[in-house]
Amino acid sequence: MTFDYLVRAVADALRTYVGWLVRPRLLAHYGMWCGLAIVGFVCSGWAIGLELPTLEGPLRFSFDTGGGTPTFLTWALLLFGFGLLAWGPWQEWARYRHERDLLSKKRVLVLEARGLRFEIGRALADAVPDLILGRREPRILDFRQIYDGEITHPERGLEEAISLPNQIRQAAAGADRGDFTVVYGGLAPVPYTFLTGVLIDDEGKLFVMDWDRTAERWRALDAPDDGKRFEVEGLDSPKDSPEAVMAVAVSYPVLDRNLESAFPKLPVVRLTLEDGDVNAHWSAEKQAALAEQFLDAAIALEGCGVRRIHLVLAAPNSLVVRLGRAYDRRNLPRS
The missing domain is CATH 3.40.50 (Rossmann fold)
Structure with a gap:
């Protein structure tokens, strides 16, 4: 258990680090880096030379922070760089306060x-x-x-x-x-x-x-939908019966002998998930489709005159909640 805990801790740390690396950069972030580059450029005495060919000869442009450029231009560039350095943290602080106010609500x-x-x-x-x-x-x-x-x-x-x-x-x-x-x-x-x-x-x-x-x-519930659905059996059996059993098997099978023991002589409608097991429920889209099938089966039973449905569910907790939310207690038979 200690080793498993260590593995999970390392995985969480790596996930957090990767998330930090690929996080979206805001304009303030780039502004701070740009300001730092400008200040470093001016203070280190770098020179830039640019030559563009034209029909009348090369057009040259140069900038030298070591003394070849007018002092006012150097100071203007330096102030601009410091301005960007100050603007970035101010923007980050304003964004933090805005998000904090939103989160407080x-x-x-x-x-x-x-x-x-x-x-x-x-x-x-x-x-x-x-x-x-x-x-x-x-x-x-x-x-x-x-x-x-x-x-x-x-x-x-x-x-x-x-x-x-x-x-x-x-x-x-x-x-x-x-x-x-x-x-x-x-x-x-x-x-x-x-x-x-x-x-x-x-x-x-x-x-x-x-x-x-x-x-x-x-x-x-973040897994992809594998497309597997309920196989529905016995919807035509409850005709003229006021009660019926709906057996929903997802994680485990529902045995016939248990149904016969608990609900003798009652018609049974089965909803059995194709290749069902204890890990067959991790897709929200799949659960929504299964809940729709479940609701359709309940509506069909109501149309057959069934007034009480005995539910037998062998399903994971999250899917059972989903089926409960899908069941319309106002218009469907009692369960």
């Missing part, structure tokens, strides 16, 4: 859901990308009432989830919509995670992160 509510038996080493608020500007305000959604995978006190988790919209509204009070961002990430039981997505559906744009078990770090 921007706020980032970081919602970290905790619901499993182990602790995550790094807080989500510390892993939010720098591109999300604003003061971090971490909030913990504590769903840790489980024992050996079983939820022992569901009412406590429900109270935590139901209070979430009010927490977001209170945090956003007094802030412009463009200055307030919500970041979500966590490891929590699927029912609470899906409910969290349903409840924050109307609370504005959400930036979702997930825990990378392989790299042991928080990660944004």
